Amino acid sequence: MYRLAHCLICTYYKRGLRAERPSDASFKLPSSVNCSRSVFLKLVGFSVYLPRGFVRSRMPFPLPNFIIMFSSRLFSSYPQTKTYFPHFDLSQGSTQLRGHGSKVMNAIGEAVKNIDDIRGALAKLSELHAYILRVDPVNFKLLCHCILCSVAARYPSDFTPEVHAAWDKFLSSVSSVLTEKYR
Amino acid sequence: MVHWSAEEKQLITGLWGKVNVEECGAEALARLLIVYPWTQRFFDNFGNLSSPTAIIGNPKVRAHGKKVLTSFGEAVKNLENLKATYSKLSELHCEKLHVDPENFRLLGDILIIVLASHFGKDFTPACQSAWQKLVRVVAHALAHEYH
Numbered sequence A: 001m002y003r004l005a006h007c008l009i010c011t012y013y014k015r016g017l018r019a020e021r022p023s024d025a026s027f028k029l030p031s032s033v034n035c036s037r038s039v040f041l042k043l044v045g046f047s048v049y050l051p052r053g054f055v056r057s058r059m060p061f062p063l064p065n066f067i068i069m070f071s072s073r074l075f076s077s078y079p080q081t082k083t084y085f086p087h088f089d090l091s092q093g094s095t096q097l098r099g100h101g102s103k104v105m106n107a108i109g110e111a112v113k114n115i116d117d118i119r120g121a122l123a124k125l126s127e128l129h130a131y132i133l134r135v136d137p138v139n140f141k142l143l144c145h146c147i148l149c150s151v152a153a154r155y156p157s158d159f160t161p162e163v164h165a166a167w168d169k170f171l172s173s174v175s176s177v178l179t180e181k182y183r
Numbered sequence B: 001m002v003h004w005s006a007e008e009k010q011l012i013t014g015l016w017g018k019v020n021v022e023e024c025g026a027e028a029l030a031r032l033l034i035v036y037p038w039t040q041r042f043f044d045n046f047g048n049l050s051s052p053t054a055i056i057g058n059p060k061v062r063a064h065g066k067k068v069l070t071s072f073g074e075a076v077k078n079l080e081n082l083k084a085t086y087s088k089l090s091e092l093h094c095e096k097l098h099v100d101p102e103n104f105r106l107l108g109d110i111l112i113i114v115l116a117s118h119f120g121k122d123f124t125p126a127c128q129s130a131w132q133k134l135v136r137v138v139a140h141a142l143a144h145e146y147h
Helices: A002-016 A033-049 A052-058 A063-077 A079-084 A095-113 A123-133 A138-154 A161-179 B006-016 B021-035 B037-046 B052-057 B059-077 B079-085 B087-095 B102-122 B125-143
Strands: none
Touching: A063 A079, A063 A095, A063 A138, A063 B125, A079 A138, A095 A161, A123 A161, A138 A161, A138 B102, A161 B021, A161 B052, B006 B059, B006 B102, B006 B125, B021 B037, B021 B052, B021 B059, B021 B102, B037 B059, B037 B102, B052 B059, B059 B079, B059 B102, B059 B125, B079 B087, B079 B125, B087 B125, B102 B125
């Protein structure tokens, strides 16, 4: 099942998305970028790139578990981050938490898909964070760190130092875009 | 003085007992130098750091990584008295090595990621929380004698 799913992801990826490495544009990833994408696709490829029906019937990857994992890590290690969710049920696995986690992962997916123009891809989200949500910028680092921990725990053999470097840089770029309109 | 609950102490000492200090130390330092290449500025005499492969295979990186994590073991043994434990090391990092304390925080977070990759689901959110507190307090202790 895993192999079938992985092949389908790779086929869909090559057909529909950026198949070649990023050009020399504003964002440069080291040569491990394609490996990084495969790690990411293992996590969220279904929710971003495949039809919903397929996702519901065939999803072998525990994306909801991943969302639960990084949310739990964030709220346990950095309880101050809970202050942004006073209206949420923050118990592990809550529907609200899963819903919000999915939004976060989909936004990251959009950034991966548009890696040469993250600013353009996340423009609306950037405005939302600047003018409505106003999450203190320090929290983006905390969230990114917890996402990296969750990836490392879930895919230790894929999460090589090169992939780690690429993802740290990428998530840092995403965070910069989301906070660049703050002032 | 930092207060540690019984559960936090158990999560820290319990995991520490399973850590391969040489391997984790080497990997943590290598990842620091790869993910945050500006940290290489402190290791001019380490030889070839020109690529991730070179860094991972560099014997000086491995040896120093082991030394750093061995020292971390002192923190695990002296949770109630970290400032005193690291007082001399703090002076050394300030006066001789001139290391920006931000680097202690970077290395602490890298160590957490290495532990996550080695222990997988056993590195639970509660475990991470206890270890985040430990690396934060160690970083603070190492910066305490700076002037």
